[in-house]
Amino acid sequence: xxxxxxxxxxxxxxxxxxxxxxxxxxxxxxxxxxxxxxxxxxxxxxxxxxxxxxxxxxxxxxxxxxxxxxxxxxxxxxxxxxxxxxxxxxxxxxxxxxxxxxxxxxxxxxxxxxxxxxxxxxxxxxxxxxxxxxxxxxxxxxx
Amino acid sequence: xxxxxxxxxxxxxxxxxxxxxxxxxxxxxxxxxxxxxxxxxxxxxxxxxxxxxxxxxxxxxxxxxxxxxxxxxxxxxxxxxxxxxxxxxxxxxxxxxxxxxxxxxxxxxx
Ligand SMILES: Nc1ncnc2c1ncn2[C@@H]1O[C@H](COP(=O)(O)OP(=O)(O)OP(=O)(O)O)[C@@H](O)[C@H]1O
Ligand SMILES: [Mg+2]
Numbered sequence: 001x002x003x004x005x006x007x008x009x010x011x012x013x014x015x016x017x018x019x020x021x022x023x024x025x026x027x028x029x030x031x032x033x034x035x036x037x038x039x040x041x042x043x044x045x046x047x048x049x050x051x052x053x054x055x056x057x058x059x060x061x062x063x064x065x066x067x068x069x070x071x072x073x074x075x076x077x078x079x080x081x082x083x084x085x086x087x088x089x090x091x092x093x094x095x096x097x098x099x100x101x102x103x104x105x106x107x108x109x110x111x112x113x114x115x116x117x118x119x120x121x122x123x124x125x126x127x128x129x130x131x132x133x134x135x136x137x138x139x140x141x142x143x
Numbered sequence: 144x145x146x147x148x149x150x151x152x153x154x155x156x157x158x159x160x161x162x163x164x165x166x167x168x169x170x171x172x173x174x175x176x177x178x179x180x181x182x183x184x185x186x187x188x189x190x191x192x193x194x195x196x197x198x199x200x201x202x203x204x205x206x207x208x209x210x211x212x213x214x215x216x217x218x219x220x221x222x223x224x225x226x227x228x229x230x231x232x233x234x235x236x237x238x239x240x241x242x243x244x245x246x247x248x249x250x251x252x253x
Contacts, residue, residue, distance in 0.1 A: 014164075014165055014166035015166055017164045017165060017166050018162055018164060018166065018196075021196075036226065036227070039196075039226075039227040042196060043196075043197075043198050043227065043231065046164055046196075046198040047198055047199060050164065050165045050198065050200070053165070054165060103203075103207075104168070104172060104200075104203035104204065104206070104207040105199075105203055106199050106202040106203045106206055106235060108199045108202055108234065108235050109198075109199050111199075111234060111235075112198065112199050112231060112234060115234055116230075
């Protein structure tokens with residue numbers, strides 16, 4: 001059961017990378033997460049939002065839609081969506097070290113999200129956009 | 144995010160400060176590469192003691208400097224990693240290309 005929900009829309013400008021990860025982790029902090037759990041959420045959100053900016057809206061500025069749902073069992077579900085270029089081959093994109101940008105991109109964003117979250121799901125349609133869903137159960141400091 | 148560069152004894156020490164993400168790494172990386180180019184250090188030390196956050200952009204920063212140094216014949220060291228930064232670095236297998244050390248208890252819990 002969802003006990004609290006939060007939605008935000010931001011421009012795909014790189015200054016918003018720190019703003020969005022701080023905001024989402026602040027919302028999740030009502031579950032009294034450990035320092036490590038908060039860092040895991042910050043890091044995964046940073047990866048997903050950065051991907052919207054550098055890949056989804058490569059040569060333009062669009063909107064990034066973020067939703068966070070908190071469930072009564074401590075599950076946090078975060079969706080991060082863009083209406084950008086989409087991913088041609090999701091399986092390939094999720095492979096470690098795969099990147100279409102090069103330069104100093106390591107191709108490890110999806111690997112970071114997968115290992116820092118309990119589960120992630122990726123839905124994408126070419127020229128329509130991409131939705132990333134991040135699942136993380138917060139055990140919390142109290143337990 | 145900022146970086147302080149100190150060149151001493153053939154070693155370029157890069158003291159990183161703040162949060163490392165895609166937005167903040169570009170200017171830092173240009174600063175560091177420019178100094179590597181002009182000083183030709185034998186060793187470059189990336190000091191993460193004052194880094195409060197990093198995502199995969201930090202991996203890119205380390206891997207990119209490794210490539211630059213590899214061409215010029217220098218070695219790379221990474222020091223002062225917090226638990227979170229260490230977790231990200233290890234995932235990338237960066238311990239195989241650079242000498243990677245965790246920070247002391249002072250910053251081990253960011
Ligand atoms: N929102 C998105 N829209 C379009 N393509 C995407 C999106 N997110 C990821 N991709 C594609 O998936 C690939 C892998 O993403 P991943 O985050 O793992 O690596 P990266 O962003 O290239 O590098 P890094 O995250 O390590 O800096 C990207 O190179 C890109 O081609
Ligand atoms: Mg990425």
